[in-house]
Amino acid sequence: MTGSNKLPGVLIASGPWQAEPWADPFRRHQPQRPLMIWPDVPDPGAVHYVLAWKPPSEAFRDLPNLRAIFSLGAGVDHIVHVPDLPKVPVTRLVDGDLAQRMNEWVVLQVLLHHRQHLAYARQQAASLWREIAQPAAPEVRVGIMGYGELGRAAVSVLRPLGFNLAAWSRTPKDDADIQTYSGQDGLTPFLARTDILVVLLPLTDETRGILNRSLFERLARNGPLGGGVVINAGRGGLQVEADLIQALDAGYLVGASLDVFEPEPLPSSSPLWLHPKVVMTPHVAATSEADIQADVIFRAIRDFEAGQPLRNVVDVSRQY
Secondary structure, eight states, X not given: OOSTTOXXXXXXXXXXXXXXXXXXXXXXXXXTSOEEETXXXXXXXXXXXXXXXXXXXXXXXXXXXXXXXXXXSSOOHHHHTSTTOOSSOEEOOOOHHHHHHHHHHHHHHXXXXXXXHXXXXXXXXXXXXXXXXXXXXXXXXXXXXXXXXXXXXXXXXHGGGTOEEEEEESSOOOOSSSEEEEHHHHHHHHHHTOSEEEEOOOOOTTTTTOBSHHHHHHSOSSSTTSSXXXXXXXXXXXXXXXXXXXXXXXXXXXXXXXXXXSSSSOOTTOGGGGOTTEEEOSSOTTOOOHHHHHHHHXXXXXXXXXXXXXXSBOOXXXXX
């Protein structure tokens, strides 16, 4: 501590986001805790915790008492790639509200493609009344790519709907309820049995550009949807836009739902905006109220100071 009567201080470096909502729980519950908002850091020695979203590297410099960094979202790629990142624990935000909102978005997108919504929307625009063949949910194979907290949560809400589920992760994950695949050896068989691919991967050096032509071509084409569907709520850097558009135009992808892009905002010149097979949202799949998420971080810091371990600590060397 910087003084006998002071709690360890918090620095908020929230990038493009307003800092005040993240500060509210601390001001409300612990008004005596030093609270600073980047770049106004009058007492660097008082900073023990940084709450960060797309922070500049300067935000972490000259903080001699830094103990932990908290991401203000589920992703941490915006932190782990910061040059000369301090060697302190980095945690990602995982809370029930964020997972619930992601579940809502994932289920919405799976059902949009499963129930042929884009095709019916095109028919509506043409005043065309025509029934489209509709497979039952157990006939549709949904693959979850990225089987961490959010991936498991997605399975928990898709399973009751009856879809044929499987999951792939970079390292083995056991699950008695669904078939799991892992690593490069497991990727091709996983894709071959997948009609709708739900992508919840983190962005790392290994996953950048993984949604490319080679992957799209390995998705099932013998399923009831007539080709593959890609739903990406992970990170924009996972997908190669030109390959995605080519796959949609060639027909071996029959649809896509995208919440993330690179860069963001997506330039108005991108063909994705007007593509008839694409559903787009502006990185809002898991948008939660800042005060709800900030309260999760406040409680994590309070518990840590009471001697409990930090949760959801990132392996910086693996970037997730």
